[in-house]
Amino acid sequence: xxxxxxxxxxxxxxxxxxxxxxxxxxxxxxxxxxxxxxxxxxxxxxxxxxxxxxxxxxxxxxxxxxxxxxxxxxxxxxxxxxxxxxxxxxxxxxxxxxxxxxxxxxxxxxxxxxxxxxxxxxxxxxxxxxxxxxxxxxxxxxxxxxxxxxxxxxxxxxxxxxxxxxxxxxxxxxxxxxxxxxxxxxxxxx
Numbered sequence: 001x002x003x004x005x006x007x008x009x010x011x012x013x014x015x016x017x018x019x020x021x022x023x024x025x026x027x028x029x030x031x032x033x034x035x036x037x038x039x040x041x042x043x044x045x046x047x048x049x050x051x052x053x054x055x056x057x058x059x060x061x062x063x064x065x066x067x068x069x070x071x072x073x074x075x076x077x078x079x080x081x082x083x084x085x086x087x088x089x090x091x092x093x094x095x096x097x098x099x100x101x102x103x104x105x106x107x108x109x110x111x112x113x114x115x116x117x118x119x120x121x122x123x124x125x126x127x128x129x130x131x132x133x134x135x136x137x138x139x140x141x142x143x144x145x146x147x148x149x150x151x152x153x154x155x156x157x158x159x160x161x162x163x164x165x166x167x168x169x170x171x172x173x174x175x176x177x178x179x180x181x182x183x184x185x186x187x188x189x190x
Contacts, residue, residue: 019034019036019037019038020032020033020035021033021035021115021120022117023117025118025144025145028053028055028057029053030052030053030143031050031051032051033049033120033141034050034072035047035120035122036109037072039064041104041129042089043064043070043072044086044104044105044107046075047109047122047139048063048072048073048075050062050063050072050073061073061074068089069088069089076139079091080092081105081135082134083103084104084105084129085101085103086104086126105126105127105134106127107125107126108125109122109124110122110123113138114140118143119141119142119143120142121138121140121141122138122139123136123137124136124137124138
């Protein structure tokens with residue numbers, strides 16, 4: 001069972017389940033940001049948004065489906081940073097193809113910069129399998145909109161990742177695991 005975390009700063013949100021922050025718009029929950037995930041190392045643990053909801057309450061993201069248990073809602077992932085896997089699952093090995101390696105990295109929350117009902121920003125450390133810090137960066141999230149539309153901005157902060165220049169990095173992307181697919185219809189109703 002997870003314990004409750006109480007934010008001590010003035011104007012902080014109500015206590016949340018450890019490792020999860022809730023983004024709200026007009027009093028409605030629109031997204032949960034899991035900043036301290038409790039997932040297997042083979043998934044390259046990282047902060048992610050899930051569930052993300054429309055203002056009408058329909059969930060539009062998916063997390064850890066059977067076919068791709070290393071994909072979580074909306075997250076920042078990289079299949080290869082200097083030989084370390086920050087994507088999860090198998091790593092590509094030239095001349096061999098996908099293989100299970102002991103090279104999974106972790107994106108670990110370091111500290112909050114901003115934490116309100118509509119905005120979150122924090123610093124992250126990108127840690128390799130031997131607990132060495134490869135990169136330091138940040139993520140900023142904001143939700144805004146009117147009664148009919150919620151816009152969720154999820155991006156690296158300016159100067160977000162320091163140290164990337166000296167590393168061989170391929171494929172740093174924003175990964176979005178939608179709840180709908182050709183085999184499964186998108187939710188309706190808002």
